[in-house]
Amino acid sequence: MTLPATLQHELSDLFGDGWLISPSERVAYAFDNSRREALPDAVALPTTRAQVQALVRACRAHRVPVVARGRGTNTTGASVPVDGGIVVSFERMDRILAVRPGDRCAVVEPGVLNGDLQAALRPHGLFWPPDPTSAAFSTVGGNLACNAGGPRAVKYGASRDNVLALTAVTGSGELIICGTATTKGSTGYDLHRLLVGSEGTLALIVEASLRLTPTPMARRALRAIYRDVSSAAQAVARLMAQPVTPSMLEFMDADAVRLARDVGGADLPHDAGALLMIEADGDEELLPYAIEALMAAAEGDGLVSLDDAADDAAREKLWAARKALSPSLRTLAPGKINEDVVVPVSRIPHLVDGVQALSREFALPIVCFGHAGNGNLHVNLMYHPNDVEQSARAHAAMARVFALTLSLGGTLSGEHGIGLAKRDFMPQAVSAPTLALMRQVKQVFDPDGILNPGKLLPP
Amino acid sequence: MTLPATLQHELSDLFGDGWLISPSERVAYAFDNSRREALPDAVALPTTRAQVQALVRACRAHRVPVVARGRGTNTTGASVPVDGGIVVSFERMDRILAVRPGDRCAVVEPGVLNGDLQAALRPHGLFWPPDPTSAAFSTVGGNLACNAGGPRAVKYGASRDNVLALTAVTGSGELIICGTATTKGSTGYDLHRLLVGSEGTLALIVEASLRLTPTPMARRALRAIYRDVSSAAQAVARLMAQPVTPSMLEFMDADAVRLARDVGGADLPHDAGALLMIEADGDEELLPYAIEALMAAAEGDGLVSLDDAADDAAREKLWAARKALSPSLRTLAPGKINEDVVVPVSRIPHLVDGVQALSREFALPIVCFGHAGNGNLHVNLMYHPNDVEQSARAHAAMARVFALTLSLGGTLSGEHGIGLAKRDFMPQAVSAPTLALMRQVKQVFDPDGILNPGKLLPP
Numbered sequence A, B: 001m002t003l004p005a006t007l008q009h010e011l012s013d014l015f016g017d018g019w020l021i022s023p024s025e026r027v028a029y030a031f032d033n034s035r036r037e038a039l040p041d042a043v044a045l046p047t048t049r050a051q052v053q054a055l056v057r058a059c060r061a062h063r064v065p066v067v068a069r070g071r072g073t074n075t076t077g078a079s080v081p082v083d084g085g086i087v088v089s090f091e092r093m094d095r096i097l098a099v100r101p102g103d104r105c106a107v108v109e110p111g112v113l114n115g116d117l118q119a120a121l122r123p124h125g126l127f128w129p130p131d132p133t134s135a136a137f138s139t140v141g142g143n144l145a146c147n148a149g150g151p152r153a154v155k156y157g158a159s160r161d162n163v164l165a166l167t168a169v170t171g172s173g174e175l176i177i178c179g180t181a182t183t184k185g186s187t188g189y190d191l192h193r194l195l196v197g198s199e200g201t202l203a204l205i206v207e208a209s210l211r212l213t214p215t216p217m218a219r220r221a222l223r224a225i226y227r228d229v230s231s232a233a234q235a236v237a238r239l240m241a242q243p244v245t246p247s248m249l250e251f252m253d254a255d256a257v258r259l260a261r262d263v264g265g266a267d268l269p270h271d272a273g274a275l276l277m278i279e280a281d282g283d284e285e286l287l288p289y290a291i292e293a294l295m296a297a298a299e300g301d302g303l304v305s306l307d308d309a310a311d312d313a314a315r316e317k318l319w320a321a322r323k324a325l326s327p328s329l330r331t332l333a334p335g336k337i338n339e340d341v342v343v344p345v346s347r348i349p350h351l352v353d354g355v356q357a358l359s360r361e362f363a364l365p366i367v368c369f370g371h372a373g374n375g376n377l378h379v380n381l382m383y384h385p386n387d388v389e390q391s392a393r394a395h396a397a398m399a400r401v402f403a404l405t406l407s408l409g410g411t412l413s414g415e416h417g418i419g420l421a422k423r424d425f426m427p428q429a430v431s432a433p434t435l436a437l438m439r440q441v442k443q444v445f446d447p448d449g450i451l452n453p454g455k456l457l458p459p
Helices: A005-018 A023-029 A049-062 A114-124 A140-146 A191-195 A229-241 A254-262 A287-298 A312-323 A325-329 A345-362 A388-407 A423-429 A432-445 B005-018 B023-029 B049-062 B114-124 B140-146 B191-195 B229-241 B254-262 B287-298 B312-323 B325-329 B345-361 B388-407 B423-429 B432-445
Strands: A042-044 A066-069 A086-089 A096-100 A105-108 A163-170 A175-179 A203-211 A218-226 A248-253 A274-282 A303-309 A335-339 A366-371 A376-383 B042-044 B066-069 B086-089 B096-100 B105-108 B163-170 B175-179 B203-211 B218-226 B248-253 B274-282 B303-309 B335-339 B366-371 B376-383
Touching: A005 A042, A005 A049, A023 A042, A023 A086, A049 A066, A049 A086, A049 A163, A049 A203, A066 A140, A066 A203, A096 A114, A105 A114, A114 A140, A140 A203, A163 A191, A175 A191, A175 A203, A175 B432, A191 B191, A191 B432, A218 A229, A218 A287, A218 A312, A229 A248, A229 A274, A229 A287, A229 A345, A248 A254, A248 A345, A254 A274, A254 A312, A254 A325, A254 A366, A274 A287, A274 A312, A287 A303, A312 A325, A325 A366, A335 A388, A345 A366, A345 A376, A345 A388, A376 A388, A388 A423, A423 A432, A432 B175, A432 B191, A432 B432, B005 B042, B005 B049, B023 B042, B023 B086, B049 B066, B049 B086, B049 B163, B049 B203, B066 B140, B066 B203, B096 B114, B105 B114, B114 B140, B140 B203, B163 B191, B175 B191, B175 B203, B218 B229, B218 B287, B229 B248, B229 B274, B229 B287, B229 B345, B248 B254, B248 B345, B254 B274, B254 B312, B254 B325, B254 B366, B274 B287, B287 B303, B312 B325, B325 B366, B335 B388, B345 B366, B345 B376, B345 B388, B376 B388, B388 B423, B423 B432
Parallel strands: A042 A086, A066 A086, B042 B086, B066 B086
Antiparallel strands: A096 A105, A105 A203, A163 A175, A163 A203, A218 A274, A218 A303, A248 A274, A248 A366, A335 A376, A366 A376, B096 B105, B105 B203, B163 B175, B163 B203, B218 B274, B218 B303, B248 B274, B248 B366, B335 B376, B366 B376
């Protein structure tokens, strides 16, 4: 599409040098980490909420799509402007407006980077729990849009659990203030948690009051190796049923362990059927007791070895093995479908067994690792994207992974969201009346369907 | 109103002995703990979700109000059928359908009592965090409808923070399944947290998957007495800014302390300007460290005494003083307006100072105590209800307490909800566009406005 001339003039006047129309500038806003790509007709870089309101109102008058964007680190196509229109990048609204330690609250604009926020909070002895791998270069607004999590979510929750209030602009250009900057509230409908995870389809967040957590003084990690996936999964259930909640509980299947060892160079044995990384945090004096409790829970049938990585260096080495996984995967095949399905913790063995069966059935490597404490596994399906037959097979296998997940009482996404990638699976995951209600909720917030059209809800 | 004969016959057939129409039976469902009262035209006691669906559809056809009810312990009039119609009491849907310790999840029907659920969870070493004073005789469904909290919420969250998925019947009789029984999820719009706190105005909850927490092995409490409210409030902010989150952090102002001592018989000094009850929980071995951290934070300017109630008996005695407060209040005056306003923790001193000024201005006793760690104070305004002038004065003072709360960045309710009692203050607490959006959301879930009409949203 081409933008109507009157809209183009109006918005050019409104945004000045924050209005980008040359193809070379726009191309930087055309894609996200899903590797999908679509060129926006223009890019707006607002500095105020009033600009966002004026933009939405103008776009609504012309029925032009508005796609909110953090830094495009999301993995689902949610920030790719597939219907054209205007990308609203919040890179110039990146201020930390207030940090109030006694209230455990920070007030921020959406464009602040997660990592910059954490750095600003450190002197106050506080942190914001969401810790996606992209934290150093993803925005708080983007984290909220996807309900981003990370390893820490098992103890501290994901984005939705760590937001107190949001100010946002709806699809009709209204400024709404949802929630209050208090840790408790029962005043009308909870609209702010509804906006979290809505991927810019309901409103554009222009300010967030975040719930902060005091930084634990120290951390300590365990590395537990099991004979097989089933033993490791049973240990996960034991670990989550006792009072000391781990601050991290990461799982790797045998293929992931092999990759971390052979490609990532981690010091890992050859007989590992599965591995758990278990971390505790807290006061220095308390940690030995927490570690003792976690060790007791980690022990059980099928445990091969249990190492206490008492010093920082040992913990970092262990963590490096986990981080080495994503690049290592490419040694198996150049193409990767990485989905972040989630099941109840007790069903992890069924999920991993089922995925291994699908790997054999479809003759494709599938590697599983991820946030076991939440039952949130990253299922990585490896294939050659230039091989049409194999590519079709990979996508067919992924559909079966989703079906398996749903049959186990789980759901499509734990922390990446739906976007384009999983949109067409929504009718399997969400019942027809519930999906109809979601569409009507969308209609209330965005009567003309201009906010991030085509995402999250199937056409 | 009188029920249409066809509806009456249809529902009588549907519910059999679960259809109550005699006035003596209906009167038991006419009131809640707000002391408001209105007789329903009939009472239905469903045993299945299919019955709930059929009832809602039939009532929709006849535009007859449907008012969901737990045990009526709520304080806002939310379960009083002021427009007549049918009260749906969930007392026969009170089963615990599953407890899955490894998933930290329980699946329940809405009518199960909070206390009965806790008893069933105890052998599993788990609990459900919401702990309203009414826990022994209030239902999980009612707790969810109000977003009930309690003292424990400071560490473990309120109802909304402890629910994974809900099955519910909307105002059009559709069965919706919102959320998944997993501790993480990013699959479409978060409708289940939207239902929590909606007071039966959006849908009737017929099943809930609850998030459970492992029971701490031990608890220990501190009693801190301060020279004045300001010193105590500063201690609250210090306590909440350090890493050991108390499992309870209760506040009493000087009047509340005096009542607990003189009427409740608690062993408390005469020079207390304010009191904090601070509790830690955790492993027996960890508790001394936690208590040490909390003692360090409690210490500071204005601290008069700090006692470590190391044994259960001492802790229970301390807690008895807190529980003795509500009955003791009646010695000041027979009438009580008890509101549960909430402010950011750092604004507690301003709230309590402002309330004391209002007490002088309106020449009425106002006693404050409550959940300081959440900034959630119960403000008790005492008056003689038969004295028309004093009664008007009390209500005028309460309006000023709300205005003060809102000016401090707080909100009307932390855990009781809005119902009828605070409905007319919603336009002050929630901006016009946000309130308009809430109305439209209500319209989506309940197109004919039959679900609990007149509650939460002002006419």
